Amino acid sequence: MGDMNEEKKIEQGASDSEVMARAKAVLGPMGVMIHTHSQHGDDTLVVQAEDILKVMEFLHGDEGLKFDMMMDLTAVDYLGAEEVHPYLKPMNARFEVVYHLYSVEKNHRIRVKAPLTEESPYVNSITGIWVGADWFEREAFDLYGVVFRGHPNLKRILLYEDFEGHPLRKDYGKMKRQPLIGPVN
Amino acid sequence: MAQNEKPTEEVTPGEVAALSDSVIITQLSKLVSWGRQYSFFLYPFITACCGMEFMSVAGPRYDIDRFGAALPRFSPRQADLLMVVGTISHKQAPILVKIYNQMAEPKWVFAYGSCTVSGGMYNNYATVQGIDTLVPVDVYVPGCPPRPEMVLDGLIMLQEKVAREPEINMTRGVSPLGEADDRKIIA
Numbered sequence: 001m002g003d004m005n006e007e008k009k010i011e012q013g014a015s016d017s018e019v020m021a022r023a024k025a026v027l028g029p030m031g032v033m034i035h036t037h038s039q040h041g042d043d044t045l046v047v048q049a050e051d052i053l054k055v056m057e058f059l060h061g062d063e064g065l066k067f068d069m070m071m072d073l074t075a076v077d078y079l080g081a082e083e084v085h086p087y088l089k090p091m092n093a094r095f096e097v098v099y100h101l102y103s104v105e106k107n108h109r110i111r112v113k114a115p116l117t118e119e120s121p122y123v124n125s126i127t128g129i130w131v132g133a134d135w136f137e138r139e140a141f142d143l144y145g146v147v148f149r150g151h152p153n154l155k156r157i158l159l160y161e162d163f164e165g166h167p168l169r170k171d172y173g174k175m176k177r178q179p180l181i182g183p184v185n
Numbered sequence: 186m187a188q189n190e191k192p193t194e195e196v197t198p199g200e201v202a203a204l205s206d207s208v209i210i211t212q213l214s215k216l217v218s219w220g221r222q223y224s225f226f227l228y229p230f231i232t233a234c235c236g237m238e239f240m241s242v243a244g245p246r247y248d249i250d251r252f253g254a255a256l257p258r259f260s261p262r263q264a265d266l267l268m269v270v271g272t273i274s275h276k277q278a279p280i281l282v283k284i285y286n287q288m289a290e291p292k293w294v295f296a297y298g299s300c301t302v303s304g305g306m307y308n309n310y311a312t313v314q315g316i317d318t319l320v321p322v323d324v325y326v327p328g329c330p331p332r333p334e335m336v337l338d339g340l341i342m343l344q345e346k347v348a349r350e351p352e353i354n355m356t357r358g359v360s361p362l363g364e365a366d367d368r369k370i371i372a
Contacts, residue, residue, distance in 0.1 A: 158276075159275075159276065160276045167309075174309075176310065177314075178275070180275060180313065180318060181275060
């Protein structure tokens, strides 16, 4: 993503918060960002899924940002609603993995999103940076089928082993029922 | 009977009148049912918010002890009334079946709250749509949660059912989901 258009998009804005300015200054030249926006004081970075570890290592380790706490990790299925974000359609993206980070020391937050396609819903696990991401990633895998590469124990966490499919995907029928589990069926 | 009076073989009308105050003639099965209906031993299988209402029923204000159903047992092998209180998910279904199969006969099942009756508002991929798909149910008490009065009413209905059991000759099998051999349930 080193072409001129992409670099223009992540130029510094006059109204950027300190967090956003710092993130743009470092991540912009690395060519990992797709899009940024800020609404109601919430800063959001949309980054390439394959570069998620680079981004997270920077946000976690940078002296000025120090995002030492992973507040939340989940996924979103935009099937049939890809137009809500302008960057989804051009990438052929269906899912987004959404991370919310917080710095206890600096008292600031950031949201990081990584779009994924239906054909390759793979993203690297961030359990090596925040151990607490373990069960969040298992939940996103269980309900959305997003595969977190490098996760130490990626198996279903809420549903049972025999369950087929991922029920929070928009193409999982809302009235679809699976057989009761037990010794007989 | 006075000390100096000689006992006789014949029963006097006076003695019959005295016995009628202290002897009842009945069937043994009815006597047993009468005992059972006022001494339920509960196994509370509590999974969700209905549990709070169950505590209210069990506590001093509504007090199920008045109906002889006071003591929760913490082993299903000591219980004869399975109180299923709260949402049962598919993941929990084999556990509920195992608990039911561990209970000794005779045993009864009380479906407490809308979730156990029909799945309630959880008409979704994760929730069992009524526990009668897992185990035979004797009393259904809907409500989200049911009022304690409803639970007491359900309990009284169950007592009446137990009292009738010698007449209706109830047989109660294992869960439709499994065989009595509970070692197979989780495997």
